[in-house]
Amino acid sequence: MKSPIRPLLRQLHPNGLVEVVHLGLHRPGLIPLWFGETDLTTPEFIRKAAIAALNEGKTFYTWARGIPEFRQAIAAFHQRTLGVAIDMERVTVPGAAMLAIVTALQCVVETGDNVVIVAPVWPNIYQAAQVAGADVRLVRLDEDWNSGRWHLDLDKLFARCDARTKAIFISSPSNPTGWTASRAEQEAILEFARRRGIAIISDEVYGTLIYDGSTHAPSFLQIADENDPVFVINSFSKPWAMTGWRIGWLTHPRDLSDTMRILSPVANTGTTTFNQYGALAALGPEGDVFRESLRARCEANRAVVQDFIARQNRVRWMAPQGAFYGYLQFDGMTDSLALAKDLVVRANVGTAPGSAFSLGDPRDDAYLRICFARDAQGLAEGLKRIESVLTA
Numbered sequence: 387m388k389s390p391i392r393p394l395l396r397q398l399h400p401n402g403l404v405e406v407v408h409l410g411l412h413r414p415g416l417i418p419l420w421f422g423e424t425d426l427t428t429p430e431f432i433r434k435a436a437i438a439a440l441n442e443g444k445t446f447y448t449w450a451r452g453i454p455e456f457r458q459a460i461a462a463f464h465q466r467t468l469g470v471a472i473d474m475e476r477v478t479v480p481g482a483a484m485l486a487i488v489t490a491l492q493c494v495v496e497t498g499d500n501v502v503i504v505a506p507v508w509p510n511i512y513q514a515a516q517v518a519g520a521d522v523r524l525v526r527l528d529e530d531w532n533s534g535r536w537h538l539d540l541d542k543l544f545a546r547c548d549a550r551t552k553a554i555f556i557s558s559p560s561n562p563t564g565w566t567a568s569r570a571e572q573e574a575i576l577e578f579a580r581r582r583g584i585a586i587i588s589d590e591v592y593g594t595l596i597y598d599g600s601t602h603a604p605s606f607l608q609i610a611d612e613n614d615p616v617f618v619i620n621s622f623s624k625p626w627a628m629t630g631w632r633i634g635w636l637t638h639p640r641d642l643s644d645t646m647r648i649l650s651p652v653a654n655t656g657t658t659t660f661n662q663y664g665a666l667a668a669l670g671p672e673g674d675v676f677r678e679s680l681r682a683r684c685e686a687n688r689a690v691v692q693d694f695i696a697r698q699n700r701v702r703w704m705a706p707q708g709a710f711y712g713y714l715q716f717d718g719m720t721d722s723l724a725l726a727k728d729l730v731v732r733a734n735v736g737t738a739p740g741s742a743f744s745l746g747d748p749r750d751d752a753y754l755r756i757c758f759a760r761d762a763q764g765l766a767e768g769l770k771r772i773e774s775v776l777t778a
C-alpha cells in the first residue's frame with residue numbers, strides 16, 4: 387500500500403548514544419558522562435526569577451520572537467562579551483538552541499540542496515539538516531597529533547561545496563572535539579561564503595566555555611555585516627546550567643526580522659513566557675559570576691582528564707580549547723558502541739560512542755566522548771571506572 391510517510395524518515399537511524407542510554411539510564415549508581423550537561427542545578431537567582439514571573443501571572447502568550455526587554459538584554463550580552471553592537475531586530479528566541487538550528491535551516495534549505503557540516507559533530511545537527519530535506523555532507527576535521535590540535539582543512543571544506551550548497555554549518559567550540567575556529571579561519575569561510583552565496587550557520591553555544599585565558603571564542607558576529615546570510619546559534623543550556631529550560635536564541639540577518647515574525651509562531655509561538663524572565667536574570671551580573679565559576683570548574687576538570695590520559699597507554703586526546711567534552715581515542719578500538727555498552731555493563735559509567743558523531747566514518751569508531759562538566763570527584767570516579775575496564 388502506498389504510504390504517505392516521507393521515505394526519508396525511514397532512512398534516519400537513532401544514533402548510538404540513544405542505545406547506550408537505554409541500556410544504562412536506570413542503573414543505580416551509574417556515573418553519567420554521556421550527556422552534555424553539568425550536575426549543577428540552575429542557580430537559585432535564575433529559578434527565583436522564573437518562579438516570581440509565574441506567581442505574577444506571566445502565564446500567557448507573549449511576543450512570538452521573545453519579550454522585547456529580553457531580546458534587548460541578549461543584544462547587550464553580545465555587546466558585553468563580543469564587543470559588537472547587535473540590533474535586537476536580529477535576535478529571535480524561538481525556543482531552545484535546537485529550535486534555533488531548525489529555524490536557521492528552514493531559512494535556507496529546499497529539498498535537493500546540500501549542507502556542508504564540519505565534523506565530528508553532535509548528531510542532532512546533521513539529523514536536523516536531513517529532516518529539513520538536505521543532502522548532508524560531512525567534512526571531517528583532521529587529527530594533528532604533533533600539534534595536539536584538531537585541524538580544519540579549508541580547501542577540503544570548500545571543495546565539498548557546489549551549486550546546490552546552501553549552508554556551511556560550523557560548531558565552534560565544537561561538540562565533541564572542543565576544536566575552536568580561529569578568526570583567520572572564520573574570515574576565510576565568510577569570504578568564500580559571500581563569494582558563493584552560501585549561508586553560514588555558526589553554532590556558538592559553547593562560545594563562553596573557553597580555556598587558556600580567553601573569555602570568548604571568536605564569533606562570526608564579530609566579522610559579519612548585519613545582512614550577511616549568517617545565522618548564529620546560542621543557548622542558555624550550557625553556560626548557565628539550564629538544559630531543561632529549553633531556551634536559546636538565534637541571531638540572524640537583519641532583513642529576516644519580519645520573516646521571523648512568521649517562522650517563530652509556526653514553530654512554537656516563541657518559548658515559555660515565565661522561562662524568559664528566568665533567562666533574563668541569567669543575563670545579569672550574577673549570571674556572569676556563575677558562568678565564570680562553571681567555566682573555571684570545567685577548566686580544572688580538563689586538567690583531571692589530562693592527568694588520567696597521561697597515565698594511560700591506550701588512550702589519547704587532543705585537549706579541547708573550549709566546550710566541556712573530552713573526545714578520547716582508544717588505541718586499536720574499532721567499535722565505539724560496543725565499548726560504550728561494555729562500560730555501562732561492566733563499570734557502571736555512561737559515555738557516548740564516537741560513531742554517533744559522524745555518518746559512518748570509521749575513524750570516529752576509535753573514540754568515546756565524555757562530558758567533564760560534573761563535580762571533580764564524580765568525574766575522577768568515572769575515569770577510574772573506565773580505567774578498570776581498560777586494564778582488566
Ligand SMILES: Cc1ncc(COP(=O)(O)O)c(C=O)c1O
Binds near residue numbers: 620622623634
Ligand atoms: C553544539 C550544540 N548545539 C546545540 C545544542 C542544543 O542546545 P539546547 O539545549 O539549547 O537545545 C547542543 C546540546 O548538546 C550542542 O552540543
